[in-house]
Amino acid sequence: MNGKISKSLSIENAKELLNSVDAFLFDCDGVIWKGEKLIDGVPQTLDLLRSHGKKLVFVTNNSTKSRKQYAKKFHSLGIPVNEDEIFSSSFAAAMYLKVNDFPREKKVYVIGEEGILEELKQAGFTALGGPADGKKNIELKSNCLFEHDKSVGAVIVGLDQYINFYKLQYGTLCIRENPGCLFIATNRDAVGHLTDLQEWPGAGCMVAAICGTTQKEPITVGKPSTFLMDFLLQKYNITTSRMCMVGDRLDTDILFGRNAGCRTLLVFSGVTNESTFQDLCKEVQPEYYTNSIADIVKVYYNSDTRSTSREVFSSMMTIANG
């Protein structure tokens, strides 16, 4: 299906998609919410999918929160989501170190926010930097050496609203001067909906800044890297062809889904709209596209005007669940 022309989500293909998918993987920013605001119709969609036995997984590149903090956010928005249904890039960064046997005596320098620090702590690693370095200033003076910890063995870079020259120098020195120091990017999203009304610089901004000084490329653990998918597959006994990745970004979400062999659905409720999609979709094509995930419910309700919407949906879900 990848490589073929994308199709708008219709009654027919929505039916087929439901029928052949056991798990829906949702991006969060621009799909579930924008900043602190839920996107219309999301709770109904998730409820219906869940009540019909579909597994739901939330895969977010936003590293500012930990899985625990994301679970709280979901609850505060009235959506019951379990911590282990969430796969954030902050979690992925900590898991990357764990999987690769990062030595416990080494430290991790963080250009990023609380989420990364919390996941590192949960995983038993010692972290430096992050919010604590957000107000540190540099004074450039002769005969003064800016010292950095030689036991830092990894620098993790994610979205950081408190990015400053101190952190840029600290991270750069670790990567350039500590032998074998890893350079890990939670993700490389150019921008993200940090507020409901507009986009803001994403982790791709901070990561590029460190690439600019170190002239090195990072290991990326978030979407579209398949690293997170390995965790999903360990946890859920589902083949990737029976998963559908739903996201608002072609270069992270849809590419992530395609790289893993998932079905893919692009929504226009986030950074991609119908007009930018026409320009961008040449390289990465989603299988389907629609305005928002609320359309999944709308499509069902309107599929047969002779039945009541609820009845139609139920009968479709019966088909879908075989």
Added chain:
Amino acid sequence: MNGKISKSLSIENAKELLNSVDAFLFDCDGVIWKGEKLIDGVPQTLDLLRSHGKKLVFVTNNSTKSRKQYAKKFHSLGIPVNEDEIFSSSFAAAMYLKVNDFPREKKVYVIGEEGILEELKQAGFTALGGPADGKKNIELKSNCLFEHDKSVGAVIVGLDQYINFYKLQYGTLCIRENPGCLFIATNRDAVGHLTDLQEWPGAGCMVAAICGTTQKEPITVGKPSTFLMDFLLQKYNITTSRMCMVGDRLDTDILFGRNAGCRTLLVFSGVTNESTFQDLCKEVQPEYYTNSIADIVKVYYNSDTRSTSREVFSSMMTIANG
């Protein structure tokens, strides 16, 4: 000469170089000084070259100062240099706008320091940003729109010790949302000797950050772009083959010299040392290399132990000035 293997500066080739060069173009950071400290032997070298009629030009990618501020720095270090012998990337950025008839009613947003603002003012342009935005904080709130000036027609990005999320968002919005807005990089040096003892993130860091959010590439006006050279050539009636570019960086200084058809001399008194040179020199080869520009004087003084050093130098300069 370019493309051939680089040679260490010796008595013979120094003689030939002097003989065939009318103007020396010097990079500053890592060649003349490191941070606020002069490199040993520099005043003597400059004095001797000047006293023998060589034109001296100082070409720096460091945009934090204006030409006027650089002239002051030279004087404070005991080196008499005229403002119009200095070609800084801050000046280049303002000149780029002038040459390209940037409309006077449009504004320029600056991610950078005082030097860029001063050069823009000198050239009659209206600037926003720079140090004034260095302490601005962002509060991410629902229903709040971060506003930017729609009359900004160019964003200039240079080295900025006070880089923050506010400036990154402001610059990004102008480039992404103001139709036709230019994205100008003063330069893209990864690091620079902002202090004598170590390197710090260079403009390449801030420029990469904006590339990361806008997914656009800038117009670069400093080295190695040939834009500055056009000004030099307008001013000095010398063919580029009779100029020698002296610098500490292969990817800016030496490339700049080579792009323009100048002779080139790499010095190890800045970011490149003998060992990194062996790794890096495959792509960009200088014609000659030596430890520091003080070697030019040393080579002359030691060229004939039977004469006094001063006499030897004088006779060599006579030949050189033919």
